[in-house]
Amino acid sequence: MIHPSHLKPGDHIGMVCPAGAIPLEKVQTCIATLESWGYKVVLGKTVGAKYYTFSGTDAERAEDLQSMLDNPEIKAVLCARGGYGLSKIIDQINFTKFVAHPKWVIGFSDITVLHAAIHQLGIASIHGPMAAAFSKGADGEIYIQSERDILEGRATSFQVGPNPANQFGTATAPLIGGNLCLIAHLIGSKYSIDTSGKILFLEDTTEHHYNLDRMMIQLRNAGLLNNIKGLVMGGFTSLKDEWTDIGQDIVSMVQSYVPNKTIPIAFDFPISHELPNYAVKEGGSYYFEVNANGTILREA
Numbered sequence: 001m002i003h004p005s006h007l008k009p010g011d012h013i014g015m016v017c018p019a020g021a022i023p024l025e026k027v028q029t030c031i032a033t034l035e036s037w038g039y040k041v042v043l044g045k046t047v048g049a050k051y052y053t054f055s056g057t058d059a060e061r062a063e064d065l066q067s068m069l070d071n072p073e074i075k076a077v078l079c080a081r082g083g084y085g086l087s088k089i090i091d092q093i094n095f096t097k098f099v100a101h102p103k104w105v106i107g108f109s110d111i112t113v114l115h116a117a118i119h120q121l122g123i124a125s126i127h128g129p130m131a132a133a134f135s136k137g138a139d140g141e142i143y144i145q146s147e148r149d150i151l152e153g154r155a156t157s158f159q160v161g162p163n164p165a166n167q168f169g170t171a172t173a174p175l176i177g178g179n180l181c182l183i184a185h186l187i188g189s190k191y192s193i194d195t196s197g198k199i200l201f202l203e204d205t206t207e208h209h210y211n212l213d214r215m216m217i218q219l220r221n222a223g224l225l226n227n228i229k230g231l232v233m234g235g236f237t238s239l240k241d242e243w244t245d246i247g248q249d250i251v252s253m254v255q256s257y258v259p260n261k262t263i264p265i266a267f268d269f270p271i272s273h274e275l276p277n278y279a280v281k282e283g284g285s286y287y288f289e290v291n292a293n294g295t296i297l298r299e300a
Contacts, residue, residue, distance in 0.1 A: 001122055001123065001124045001283040001284070002102055002122055002123045002124065003102075003123075003124045003284075004075075004076075004102040004103050004104045004123065004124065005103075006151065006152055006153035007039065007075050007076060007104075007151045007152055008038075009037075009038030009039070010038065010040065011039055011040070011075040011076070012039065012040045012041075012042050012071075012073045012074050012075055013034055013039045013040070013041055013042070013074070013075065013076045013078055014041075014042045014043075014068040014071065014076070014077045015027065015030070015031070015042070015043050015044060015077075015078050015079075015080050015131070016044035016046055016047065016064050016065055016078075017046040017047055017049070017055035017061070017064075017079065017081060018046070018055075018061050018062075018065045018079060018086050018089065018111075018114065019054065019055070019061070019079075019081070019082055019083040019084055019085035019086045019110040019111070020053055020082060020083015020084060020085065020110070021046075021049065021050040021053065021054060021055040021083070022047070022048070022080050022081045022131060022132075023048060024047065024048030026135070027043075027080050027131040029131075030078075030080070030130075030132075030134035030135070031043075033134050033144070034078075037148060042068075042071075042073075042074060044064040044065075044067070044068055045060065045063075045064050046060065046061055046064045047080055053083065053084065053085075054084075055085075058085075058088050058089050058092075059092075061085060061089055062089040062092040065077075065093060066092075066093055066094065069093070069097065069098045069103070069105075070097045070098070072101060074103060075103050075104070076105070076106065076151060077103060077104070077105045077106065078130065078131070079105070079107030079114070079130055080131040081130050081131060082108060082109025082110035082111055082130065082179075083110055084110055085110065086110050086114055087110075087182075090113055090114065090117055090191065093117070095117070095118075095121055098118075098121075098123075099121055099123070102123045104126055104150075105118055105125045105126065106126040106128055106147065106279075107126075107127075107128070107130050108127050108128065108129075108130065108178060108179065108203075108273070108277070109130075109178075109182075109205075109273060110179070110182060111127075111130075111178075112178030112179040112182035112186075113182055113185075113186065115127060115178055115282045116182075116183075116186055116191040116192075117191050118282070119176060119193065119283050120190075120191065122283075123283070124281050125281070125282045126147065126150055126151075126279055126280070126281060127177070127178055127201075127271070127279065127280050127281075127282050128143075128146065128147040128150070128277070128279025128280065129143050129144055129147055129277055129279060133277065136275060139275055143270075143275060143276060143277050143278055143279065146158075146278045146279040147279035150280075150281060155298070155299040156278070156279070156299055157297070157299065158270070158278050158295075158296070158297045158298065159294060159295065159296050159297075160266075160268075160269060160270060160294050160295050161294045162292060162294045162295075163266065163267045163295075165255075165267045166266050166290050166295065167261070167263065167264060167265035167290065168264065168290050168291050168292070169263050169289075169290055170264060170288065170289045170290075171199055171230040171263065171264055171287075171288045171289075172229075172285065172287045172288070172300050173197060173198050173199045173229040173285065173286070173288075174198045174199070174283055174284065174285055175199045175201060175232075175280055175281065175282065175283070175284055175286045175297075176193055176198045176199070176200060176201075176282055176283065177193075177201035177202055177232070177282075178201070178203070178282070179202075179203060179204055180202045180203065180204040180212065180215050180219075181204055181207065181211075181215060183202070183219065183224070184215040184218045184219060187218060187219070188222075192222070193224070195224045195225070195227070195228050196226075196227040196228070197227060197228075197229060198228060198229060199229055199230040199232060199286055199288050200224070200225075200228045200231050200232070201231075201234060201269070201271055201280070202231075202232070202233055202234060203233075203234030203235050203236065203271050203272050203273060204237075204273070205236070205237045205238050205273035205274070206238045206239070206240060207236070207239060207240065208239070208245075209239065209241055209242070209243050209245055209246050209248065209249070209250075210245070212236065212239075213246060213248055216253045216257050217257065219257070220257040225257055225258050225259065226259060226260075228258075228260070228263065229263060229288075230263050230288045230290075231254065231258060231263065231264070231266070232265075232269045232271065232288070232297065233250065233254060233265065233266065233268070233269060234268075234269050234271035234272050235269075235270070235273060235274060235276075235277075236250050237272055237274045238273075238274070251267060264288055264290040264295075265290065266288075266290050266297075269295060280297070281299070284299055285299065286298065286299055286300055287299075287300040
């Protein structure tokens with residue numbers, strides 16, 4: 001994988017909304033924080049704009065994202081929020097200049113679509129906090145710092161406590177994943193992710209348990225769970241019903257559909273739609289260990 005250059009003081013970070021809309025006032029803390037780190041923030045036309053649930057028409061959002069990816073002065077692109085809409089425009093994006101001059105692309109949720117496209121180009125990206133997380137104060141500081149560490153070239157390492165459902169083991173492999181809904185959505189398209197030989201991470205929010213089950217079955221049936229080296233299950237937050245409605249929670253779904261009973265599997269890892277949400281490199285090589293004391297995920 002090609003890793004974009006690390007940022008240095010004075011570099012420009014572009015902020016764009018390639019999917020859902022966000023009010024301009026809700027990105028001010030993020031802008032101030034990035035500037036306090038020594039960066040210059042360039043706002044895209046879609047930041048603060050609104051077209052129904054989107055930040056602009058398909059054409060406007062595609063043009064704004066394209067401009068950020070092509071601009072040689074922009075060294076990183078921070079997606080201000082997720083939402084819905086990237087799959088509507090991803091085929092319109094020309095990555096020629098981006099491949100010639102890679103830059104960090106940051107985000108999660110619907111941005112999973114963009115990560116998947118970038119990963120196929122052999123370029124690493126950052127699955128991590130977006131603009132709203134910068135307004136969480138002390139609660140969000142450690143997670144924002146993990147994002148800064150990646151941007152500035154410091155290796156990250158995370159250690160969390162044990163979970164009784166964890167499956168013990170170790171693996172060193174590239175890390176890939178994101179939002180479960182979007183990964184299932186991409187199956188059958190040219191952006192479907194290749195999980196073979198990799199550590200897969202998944203998270204989701206505001207879903208019914210039957211829908212989580214449906215998506216996990218889709219991953220199983222498409223072979224995405226067959227040859228993984230490890231599985232990191234992040235937060236599954238603000239779910240719309242109780243697991244008792246279908247008789248399965250996310251743990252039992254994983255236990256049912258992941259065929260390899262010897263790979264490391266960690267549950268409730270701090271990658272989530274809500275805090276806690278550590279930043280990780282899509283495509284980066286990680287050492288992953290799950291044992292009786294907890295879980296370790298660190299850059300290898």
